[in-house]
Amino acid sequence: MALTIQPTGATLGATITDVDLAALDDATWIEIKDAFNEYALLIFPAQALSARAQLAFAKRFGEIEILNENMPTIALTNKGEDGALLDDDSFRMKLLAGNEGWHTDSSYMPLSAKASVLSAHVVPSSGGHTEWADPRAAYDALDQAMQDRLRDLTAYHSYFYSQAKLGHEVAVGEGYGFFEGEPPLRPLVKVHPETARPALYIGRHAGQIPGMDDDAAEKLLSELMSFTCQPPRTFMHNWAPGDIAVWDNRCVLHRARPYDHREERVMMHTRIKGDPATESALNA
């Protein structure tokens, strides 16, 4: 059966049905890859993939970025190792709280991520959605003068910066604060390596802009974020267990939505590495 692609109605995203991702043939994979480049966010309801099948699907997009001690897929959950729900003051929950700010994955690393795969396993009775925004459409909607101005700018992306803004001090080596020294410097307008489509490359980790004072940089970045993260450039998904999504971190922003932490939530996340030729920081 041919797969069915239903665009979301926002400027990004499509829902794909009539496909079994656990038994993906190469011809269907090409269709998915083309849809990925066009829509930048794909949602596949009710796949209920095993950990092995999720990893195999993620590997179609490229090499896996290891986030935690050789585990290719990690749990994003408020449940601790002992099975009890974590306290909001715990380090893990503060990391997760950061995900509620608009961001693109691993932009604070020397090599930013290509794509992210996320599946739902246990969901709260309300909230806990994921929302995505389209910095490609945002760039397109800017006037020519602004586009020209932004194309000449770069920004530093720092995990220390983004967590500090939430009042969470992270030490070097702690959480995702892996390294010391100058944070990764990235272009403010990223040209997609496969589609050549330009997109704003922003998010909560972006703070300073070389050649601009910090207040002016923060103001500009916050204006660009507000402009990007509004309809018709946003799409929100209400997860059901078994759903799986994949998005393109090179041209999509995303955030987690709040939920009642007294309810359990378990999501499984696999991240795909960027291409060193196009996703390396300018100062790496």
Ligand SMILES: [Fe+2]
């Ligand atoms: Fe994320």
